[in-house]
Amino acid sequence: MAFKNKFKLWSVAGLAAFxxxxxxxxxxxxxxxxxxxWFAPLPVLLFSTTTxxxxxxxxxxxxxxxxxxxxxxxxxxxxxxxxxxxxxxTPQALLFAIATLVFREILIRDAPWRALIAFxxxxxxxxxxxxxLSPHGTFAxxxxxxxxxxxxLQCASLTGPWGMSFILLLFSAAISVCWHQYKIAAxxxxxxxxxxxxxxxxxxxxxxLRLAQSPSVQKVSVGLIASDGSNIGIAEPGIATEKxxxxxxxxxxxxxxxxxxxxxxxxxxxxxxxxxxEAADAIFQPFVNRTHSVIVVGMVTVAASRKYNEAxxxxxxxxxxxxxxxHMLPSFESHLTPGTSLTHFEMPxxxxxxxxxxxxxxxxxxxSYGNAGVGLLLVPAWDFNLDSFLHGHMAIMRGVExxxxxxxxxxxxxxxxxxxxxxxxxETMSVAAPFSSLIVDVPVSNEVTLYRRWGDWFVWLTTIxxxxxxxxxxxxRRAR
Numbered sequence: 001m002a003f004k005n006k007f008k009l010w011s012v013a014g015l016a017a018f019x020x021x022x023x024x025x026x027x028x029x030x031x032x033x034x035x036x037x038w039f040a041p042l043p044v045l046l047f048s049t050t051t052x053x054x055x056x057x058x059x060x061x062x063x064x065x066x067x068x069x070x071x072x073x074x075x076x077x078x079x080x081x082x083x084x085x086x087x088x089x090t091p092q093a094l095l096f097a098i099a100t101l102v103f104r105e106i107l108i109r110d111a112p113w114r115a116l117i118a119f120x121x122x123x124x125x126x127x128x129x130x131x132x133l134s135p136h137g138t139f140a141x142x143x144x145x146x147x148x149x150x151x152x153l154q155c156a157s158l159t160g161p162w163g164m165s166f167i168l169l170l171f172s173a174a175i176s177v178c179w180h181q182y183k184i185a186a187x188x189x190x191x192x193x194x195x196x197x198x199x200x201x202x203x204x205x206x207x208x209l210r211l212a213q214s215p216s217v218q219k220v221s222v223g224l225i226a227s228d229g230s231n232i233g234i235a236e237p238g239i240a241t242e243k244x245x246x247x248x249x250x251x252x253x254x255x256x257x258x259x260x261x262x263x264x265x266x267x268x269x270x271x272x273x274x275x276x277x278e279a280a281d282a283i284f285q286p287f288v289n290r291t292h293s294v295i296v297v298g299m300v301t302v303a304a305s306r307k308y309n310e311a312x313x314x315x316x317x318x319x320x321x322x323x324x325x326x327h328m329l330p331s332f333e334s335h336l337t338p339g340t341s342l343t344h345f346e347m348p349x350x351x352x353x354x355x356x357x358x359x360x361x362x363x364x365x366x367x368s369y370g371n372a373g374v375g376l377l378l379v380p381a382w383d384f385n386l387d388s389f390l391h392g393h394m395a396i397m398r399g400v401e402x403x404x405x406x407x408x409x410x411x412x413x414x415x416x417x418x419x420x421x422x423x424x425x426x427e428t429m430s431v432a433a434p435f436s437s438l439i440v441d442v443p444v445s446n447e448v449t450l451y452r453r454w455g456d457w458f459v460w461l462t463t464i465x466x467x468x469x470x471x472x473x474x475x476x477r478r479a480r
Contacts, residue, residue, distance in 0.1 A: 032390070048107075057097045092140055115177055127142070128459045136330075143161035150421070166462060174196040217445035219442060221440070223260030225248060225251050225436070226411045227436070241299075242270075245297070247435075252293075255437060258439050288316050296311055307337065323354040350446065351374050352376045355377055356381065363455075371402075388412070414429045426438055
């Protein structure tokens with residue numbers, strides 16, 4: 001009998017872990033199918049109240065660990081050995097196990113409302129802390145799985161990625177709580193179902209109405225260029241870099257002839273040492289003077305004993321501006337010096353700003369650019385082909401959070417433009433030879449958002465709710 005009971009327990013445990021792992025595998029990763037993640041935690045949450053906490057922790061950890069292995073190949077492309085890949089994936093699995101245990105401990109003590117809040121609140125707090133400690137910022141946030149669900153994406157303008165992760169997990173938690181409470185207290189179960197359904201319905205209705213708004217704003221014609229193939233690396237300093245710069249200028253000429261007012265080139269096109277900076281400037285400055293356009297060029301600049309990942313901005317009859325990348329990709333860019341300041345400038349259509357690739361994995365400097373009044377952010381970038389959708393499109397959320405359009409030109413990925421609602425206005429992959437290019441009219445508008453004003457307020461609000469739930473749990477245990 002004991003063997004039969006154990007076999008049944010571990011069979012159900014395995015099924016719960018398997019179902020959640022499959023939903024996470026296809027609901028997250030490099031090409032997520034967004035509806036699946038709404039249901040992904042549900043099998044483990046339903047199982048969590050049926051057995052001992054140690055089994056629950058193991059099942060939750062295994063389910064998330066297996067599901068997040070959808071990034072295994074990508075982590076290999078980043079050059080991480082097997083042991084390091086396991087270490088990188090482990091925090092997500094631990095977060096999920098902790099959040100599931102908190103949910104279980106509260107729910108089995110007949111506190112359904114507190115359990116409903118505690119599960120997503122625990123995840124959001126830990127996800128936020130991870131974003132502060134990790135060199136990859138918000139990369140691990142579940143919210144990026146929803147980039148194509150535009151009505152829901154509008155939630156980022158209120159709460160940043162944190163509110164989106166919270167609602168995602170609240171949905172599964174509500175179903176699990178209702179299932180658990182139905183035979184115990186049907187009225188409570190019904191009240192929770194109605195409350196969560198109405199809340200999510202109102203969020204999606206508001207998001208749909210926000211998408212339907214089309215305020216009259218100024219537009220500017222933006223040209224984006226990227227070159228893969230033999231040019232996918234960084235050109236060596238000197239003749240190789242100058243030749244590639246001239247090749248880009250030749251392509252930029254055709255975009256300007258079509259009406260482009262600003263041209264964006266990818267990150268790290270070539271290397272320019274201090275002594276050769278004048279020669280590089282002499283390639284781009286006459287072009288913008290003659291065409292009355294602006295061009296943004298990504299390059300590695302070597303000055304004295306330091307190297308910078310820089311975006312250089314050339315404007316007609318004005319000194320070149322420079323922006324130094326603030327967030328570096330570990331190992332690949334550990335030898336580069338991070339920048340600390342913003343670069344934005346006034347144009348007839350509004351204020352334009354400049355950031356580089358991985359800067360868009362973090363909520364700042366993006367939020368600071370919004371507070372500076374930027375209506376269009378120009379982003380040179382470099383992706384790894386595999387991550388052209390997930391990592392390449394993370395910048396879209398920054399535009400929704402802080403209220404401006406994004407124009408991003410990446411080699412090894414795609415060139416695209418998105419507006420402050422997260423709609424991709426145009427996109428093409430960078431694999432075309434010898435150059436991929438795009439020209440599109442982009443709205444230049446700085447819209448004030450709640451997230452831009454109040455920052456991570458939602459994290460602190462949910463943390464207070466979680467604290468109250470945990471304090472109540474401790475008091476009840478002591479009372480017993």
